[in-house]
Amino acid sequence: MESADSGNQISIVLVSELSRIHQLLIQLESQIFKQPSTATEAEAEAELSKSIVSQLLSSTEKSIFLAKSCGSSNLNLQLQGEPASSPRSASASPSPRSDMSELAFKCHDQDDNSNKRETCKKRKTLPRWRSQVRVGSMSMSMAGVEGPLDDGHSWRKYGQKDILGAKHPRGYYRCTYRNSQGCLATKQVQRTDEDPAVFDVVYQGTHACTNKSNPRSGSNIISSGSNSNNNIVNNQTVGSNHDEDYLNSLKATLTVKTEGLGPSSIGQEEAPVCNSISFSFPSTPIGNGHVASTADNNFPSGSFLPSFANSPATSESNYFSGVGVGLGGLGGFGKVDSDLTEVISVLSAATSTTNSPMGGVSVDFGFDGLDFEIDIDPCSFLS
DNA sequence: CTCATTTGACCCCG
DNA sequence: CGGGGTCAAATGAG
Numbered sequence: 222m223e224s225a226d227s228g229n230q231i232s233i234v235l236v237s238e239l240s241r242i243h244q245l246l247i248q249l250e251s252q253i254f255k256q257p258s259t260a261t262e263a264e265a266e267a268e269l270s271k272s273i274v275s276q277l278l279s280s281t282e283k284s285i286f287l288a289k290s291c292g293s294s295n296l297n298l299q300l301q302g303e304p305a306s307s308p309r310s311a312s313a314s315p316s317p318r319s320d321m322s323e324l325a326f327k328c329h330d331q332d333d334n335s336n337k338r339e340t341c342k343k344r345k346t347l348p349r350w351r352s353q354v355r356v357g358s359m360s361m362s363m364a365g366v367e368g369p370l371d372d373g374h375s376w377r378k379y380g381q382k383d384i385l386g387a388k389h390p391r392g393y394y395r396c397t398y399r400n401s402q403g404c405l406a407t408k409q410v411q412r413t414d415e416d417p418a419v420f421d422v423v424y425q426g427t428h429a430c431t432n433k434s435n436p437r438s439g440s441n442i443i444s445s446g447s448n449s450n451n452n453i454v455n456n457q458t459v460g461s462n463h464d465e466d467y468l469n470s471l472k473a474t475l476t477v478k479t480e481g482l483g484p485s486s487i488g489q490e491e492a493p494v495c496n497s498i499s500f501s502f503p504s505t506p507i508g509n510g511h512v513a514s515t516a517d518n519n520f521p522s523g524s525f526l527p528s529f530a531n532s533p534a535t536s537e538s539n540y541f542s543g544v545g546v547g548l549g550g551l552g553g554f555g556k557v558d559s560d561l562t563e564v565i566s567v568l569s570a571a572t573s574t575t576n577s578p579m580g581g582v583s584v585d586f587g588f589d590g591l592d593f594e595i596d597i598d599p600c601s602f603l604s
Numbered sequence: 605c606t607c608a609t610t611t612g613a614c615c616c617c618g
Numbered sequence: 619c620g621g622g623g624t625c626a627a628a629t630g631a632g
Contacts, residue, residue, distance in 0.1 A: 611626100
């Protein structure tokens with residue numbers, strides 16, 4: 222059933238992507254009929270057109286990928302949730318502690334003791350997927366104040382740990398509504414060694430909570446879902462209509478650029494395709510202040526809000542909306558986690574034309590709520 | 605006062 | 619046995 226779900230959600234994302242393409246085409250069309258009066262203006266128009274085309278390309282490619290995934294979801298998307306039989310089902314939990322920890326993984330069936338042990342005793346049994354998020358490469362880069370890691374959900378940090386071999390500690394977050402709504406979603410955030418501006422985010426479990434970003438905040442997103450599975454419909458409806466507005470405003474303010482990863486990095490000759498799209502949010506006077514609760518150490522707990530995110534504090538600010546599906550993002554990273562089968566990797570380069578420190582917030586492909594891991598080489602489909 | 609983060613300890617699993 | 623993940627008391631912020 223999950224696969225059906227996944228397919229469904231992919232379709233949703235796909236629809237969003239197509240709407241996006243539609244919008245871009247409209248924009249391009251108007252662009253074409255513009256008659257610049259001056260040379261510089263003409264140049265600017267040309268640039269804009271190029272940019273639009275780039276976006277179109279990547280969106281199209283993304284759509285193709287999604288369509289393929291959808292069509293063969295059984296092949297490409299591997300569900301990882303609840304393996305029918307878990308190796309450890311037998312191990313009883315002697316210690317009181319284990320009781321509690323297990324709760325974390327299966328709290329919903331507390332009333333059914335026998336069952337709980339079978340379904341989710343294991344850490345690894347929950348669906349998990351990973352994405353990489355890059356924070357603007359800005360001035361504060363090293364500072365450690367970062368935190369674009371807001372994906373529309375409200376997270377609460379419950380732990381931090383130094384990981385062997387990693388320069389930076391890993392932060393453990395779980396859904397704020399875990400207790401109140403039994404939402405089991407958790408995520409782990411860790412900076413990559415190579416680029417401190419890039420965070421490796423591993424999501425586990427899906428959001429059962431209904432508290433997610435308020436769609437009305439004007440910064441609702443597109444496909445990038447960050448919506449829990451319960452809100453698919455919402456995403457769908459709001460998504461498409463809202464998308465348009467959103468995109469329009471987005472276009473007006475964002476700088477979207479695609480970075481082609483050289484074929485070389487991927488070994489795909491004919492694929493100019495593996496891009497990662499990056500958004501740069503315009504002047505957002507963030508950076509100082511508000512955010513970075515968690516200070517220098519590591520990760521932000523939750524959210525810093527770009528100007529257009531009106532949501533309060535740490536709750537759901539669904540501003541991000543990154544739509545960048547870095548289908549090829551891996552190229553640059555070559556980072557394959559053996560543990561995770563694989564990945565949706567998203568990179569966004571926050572380089573930007575802005576000076577906002579936090580300017581570039583990139584976000585992940587919001588497969589939020591999907592119970593699967595992508596088990597394919599992001600670029601393989603291109604060949 | 606309430607809620608979030610920090611941090612050391614505990615437990616699971618490879 | 620050790621690394622990784624989670625808990626929960628202590629602490630801090632609003």
